[in-house]
Amino acid sequence: MFHYPVEITHLDNGDVMVWFTDIPEAMTYGDNEEFALEWAQDALHVALSGYMDEHRDIPSPSIAKPGQNTVSPAPIVGVKLCLYQEIRDRGISQLKLAKLLHCDARQIRRLLDLDHQSTVSQLMDAAEVLGFELDIELTRRQGGNHPGVN
Incomplete structure (x- = not known):
């Protein structure tokens, strides 16, 4: 649905910054890429909520480059x-x-x-x-089963 490509920048202090080219208001950072990407969804939610508060259109995601990370809203x-x-x-x-x-x-x-x-x-x-059908499906994550579940 909304898979927004992100740019990842490694900062001089060792932190990692993640930002969205399609939504410049959404950016965050973390101690490493994993944490920065986890926080990126929250930054995305906050920025898009701001778009809604300002009665702006929700930007369509651009196409991710090969190997580029994407972040989607919940x-x-x-x-x-x-x-x-x-x-x-x-x-x-x-x-x-x-x-x-x-x-x-x-x-x-x-x-x-x-x-x-x-x-x-x-x-x-x-x-x-509004003329839509909400279709819910489960998709297996990469890596398979959750630890401790057979």
Whole structure:
């Protein structure tokens, strides 16, 4: 859905900085690449939440270069970003979406709030009234099983 390429810079003090070429407001750092990449998702969420607060479009990710790392928002956040962009693209107000969902406009604000823990059912309902189907699938991580699980 949203797989944003990141640039990684090793700083003179030994820290590692990660930044997004598509979202210049999103950058972070860590003691090493692993920690910096872990924090990158949080930086991405904060920056995209700012885009939403400012009523801006969500930038489309550019194509990653071969071997380039990408960072994606958490799955629920990704769904919220898609719903937000769809109502922007179609010129649907939050009030109109609330009427379509037979709920209060405050519920729509919470539904689109990246920090609010919306339920999958709420997101599915919103996707449906906008003409989408929410499809959830599990994908095995690289490295296979979790340690301690047979």
